[in-house]
Amino acid sequence: xxxxxxxxxxxxxxxxxxxxxxxxxxxxxxxxxxxxxxxxxxxxxxxxxxxxxxxxxxxxxxxxxxxxxxxxxxxxxxxxxxxxxxxxxxxxxxxxxxxxxxxxxxxxxxxxxxxxxxxxxxxxxxxxxxxxxxxxxxxxxxxxxxxxxxxxxxxxxxxxxxxxxxxxxxxxxxxxxxxxxxxxxxxxxxxxxxxxxxxxxxxxxxxxxxxxxxxxxxxxxxxxxxxxxxxxxxxxxxxxxxxxxxxxxxxxxxxxxxxxxxxxxxxxxxxxxxxxxxxxxxxxxxxxxxxxxxxxxxxxxxxxxxxxxxxxxxxxxxxxxxxxxxxxxxxxxxxxxxxxxxxxxxxxxxxxxxxxxxxxxxxxxxxxxxxxxxxxxxxxxxxxxxxxxxxxxxxxxxxxxxxxxxxxxxxxxxxxxxxxxxxxxxxxxxxxxxxxxxxxxxxxxxxxxxxxxxxxxxxxxxxxxxxxxxxxxxxxxxxx
Amino acid sequence: xxxxxxxxxxxxxxxxxxxxxxxxxxxxxxxxxxxxxxxxxxxxxxxxxxxxxxxxxxxxxxxxxxxxxxxxxxxxxxxxxxxxxxxxxxxxxx
Numbered sequence: 210x211x212x213x214x215x216x217x218x219x220x221x222x223x224x225x226x227x228x229x230x231x232x233x234x235x236x237x238x239x240x241x242x243x244x245x246x247x248x249x250x251x252x253x254x255x256x257x258x259x260x261x262x263x264x265x266x267x268x269x270x271x272x273x274x275x276x277x278x279x280x281x282x283x284x285x286x287x288x289x290x291x292x293x294x295x296x297x298x299x300x301x302x303x304x305x306x307x308x309x310x311x312x313x314x315x316x317x318x319x320x321x322x323x324x325x326x327x328x329x330x331x332x333x334x335x336x337x338x339x340x341x342x343x344x345x346x347x348x349x350x351x352x353x354x355x356x357x358x359x360x361x362x363x364x365x366x367x368x369x370x371x372x373x374x375x376x377x378x379x380x381x382x383x384x385x386x387x388x389x390x391x392x393x394x395x396x397x398x399x400x401x402x403x404x405x406x407x408x409x410x411x412x413x414x415x416x417x418x419x420x421x422x423x424x425x426x427x428x429x430x431x432x433x434x435x436x437x438x439x440x441x442x443x444x445x446x447x448x449x450x451x452x453x454x455x456x457x458x459x460x461x462x463x464x465x466x467x468x469x470x471x472x473x474x475x476x477x478x479x480x481x482x483x484x485x486x487x488x489x490x491x492x493x494x495x496x497x498x499x500x501x502x503x504x505x506x507x508x509x510x511x512x513x514x515x516x517x518x519x520x521x522x523x524x525x526x527x528x529x530x531x532x533x534x535x536x537x538x539x540x541x542x543x544x545x546x547x548x549x550x551x552x553x554x555x556x557x558x559x560x561x562x563x564x565x566x567x568x569x570x571x572x573x574x575x576x577x578x579x580x581x582x583x584x585x586x587x588x589x590x591x592x593x594x595x596x597x598x599x600x601x602x603x604x605x606x607x608x609x610x611x612x613x614x615x616x617x618x619x620x621x622x623x624x625x626x627x628x629x630x631x632x633x634x635x636x637x638x639x640x641x642x643x644x645x646x647x648x649x650x651x652x653x654x655x656x657x658x659x660x661x662x663x664x665x666x667x668x669x670x671x672x673x674x675x676x677x678x679x680x681x682x683x684x685x686x687x688x689x
Numbered sequence: 690x691x692x693x694x695x696x697x698x699x700x701x702x703x704x705x706x707x708x709x710x711x712x713x714x715x716x717x718x719x720x721x722x723x724x725x726x727x728x729x730x731x732x733x734x735x736x737x738x739x740x741x742x743x744x745x746x747x748x749x750x751x752x753x754x755x756x757x758x759x760x761x762x763x764x765x766x767x768x769x770x771x772x773x774x775x776x777x778x779x780x781x782x783x
Contacts, residue, residue: 467729
């Protein structure tokens with residue numbers, strides 16, 4: 210079979226795939242700096258265009274209409290989603306895209322199996338590595354698909370609370386066992402059941418997809434909002450691995466290389482997120498939080514809370530020389546990034562040194578705060594990572610915490626067991642004054658009180674993040 | 690032994706990926722995720738083959754759905770990354 214370019218030697222196709230893979234790697238390398246990252250993304254997109262373009266031109270397309278219709282529909286939906294969704298909804302959109310990639314991989318592996326089985330009959334097809342890879346691609350792809358849909362739904366607020374139920378782990382383990390069993394049938398094709406389960410349309414594979422889809426839902430449903438950065442990173446990794454294993458099924462080099470790059474990328478992010486919470490991946494997936502919640506909570510706050518007003522904070526800022534702003538998910542929810550950015554810009558103009566202290570797991574996906582702030586025109590030079598900003602708190606006059614809680618909770622440093630014990634946190638209290646903007650004294654995701662609220666140099670600025678930050682910006686503007 | 694060759698690619702790509710991705714600053718992690726996401730849409734190649742050359746109706750239907758999904762992933766992923774990175778790349782004009 211041959212397409213437009215099909216008359217050329219096979220090596221041409223392989224070289225084109227090699228160039229595409231190289232462009233992916235170069236593109237990722239350019240992403241190591243904010244200034245070159247945009248170019249990196251374009252280089253990577255060029256690699257994709259090359260890989261897809263040559264594939265379309267190379268092979269004989271039996272039903273070009275179907276293919277181009279599908280490409281058009283996909284491109285239209287993708288463009289529409291990317292352009293119509295607001296920055297604040299980015300986490301769920303990214304989750305959704307992840308899922309589509311995984312789902313596509315699972316379908317492709319299945320369709321290829323149908324081709325193989327249909328062409329040769331169950332007895333002829335063979336290679337265990339192909340059926341094995343297809344089984345892995347199917348499971349990983351389907352888990353990625355349904356897991357991402359659930360994650361996106363959670364991030365969008367359809368199901369906010371983690372859903373727990375008795376026997377949860379047993380149910381998950383059971384479904385996993387079903388997956389393994391069906392996969393074993395698919396790969397091993399034991400005599401007896403083989404005929405029925407490995408007919409032309411490969412029922413065993415679709416059974417596997419159903420089981421894996423259920424597993425994907427079960428895995429993500431019990432996970433709470435603040436653990437979402439881990440889930441998003443993990444699903445990202447899985448979507449890459451699904452593509453890579455599909456590459457094994459199709460014996461296609463660029464699929465393997467590109468998929469593996471993504472798999473590695475997602476895995477690294479997953480590790481970073483877990484480390485930033487001092488929890489293992491297993492602990493996050495099994496849902497470790499929630500058992501150690503403290504009962505009598507308000508007691509430590511009784512009579513120890515000092516509240517303040519935007520006017521007072523503006524006065525503090527007047528004499529400050531270095532100010533650090535610590536944003537959290539509350540800033541995203543309240544869409545306070547523009548007010549915060551306005552304040553930071555005014556401080557900068559007044560000669561105050563301004564930095565943003567950003568915890569790795571602040572928000573709902575890795576780098577969430579940075580994207581919001583960048584959207585509000587905060588220069589990336591002002592965004593400092595945990596390790597960089599922590600030593601500077603001692604030289605900081607005012608810290609403004611807005612919408613963050615657990616990531617500034619000193620309980621993490623104490624020996625007492627707590628859900629956040631050992632978690633790296635921002636040591637904001639080392640600054641002269643800490644202003645905490647929060648709607649109430651309610652707990653963060655970890656469900657424990659925060660002694661920082663009672664510290665002598667801590668002032669609570671109660672209120673919605675956007676309103677408070679806007680009021681503060683206005684007050685500060687008035688003092689100048 | 691296609692399998693062993695493929696495995697070789699897999700292992701080497703994993704190391705390359707590890708070396709590069711660890712150098713990407715936290716501030717770019719969201720665009721990285723959506724950009725990497727778009728790369729995982731490389732499965733589109735497989736979808737194209739299946740949709741275009743599927744010998745049975747079932748394979749063609751599966752291929753159609755797969756192409757739509759993978760294209761959403763590729764186009765949406767790159768675009769979202771692009772929009773985000775556009776905000777990072779530029780500098781404040783004062």
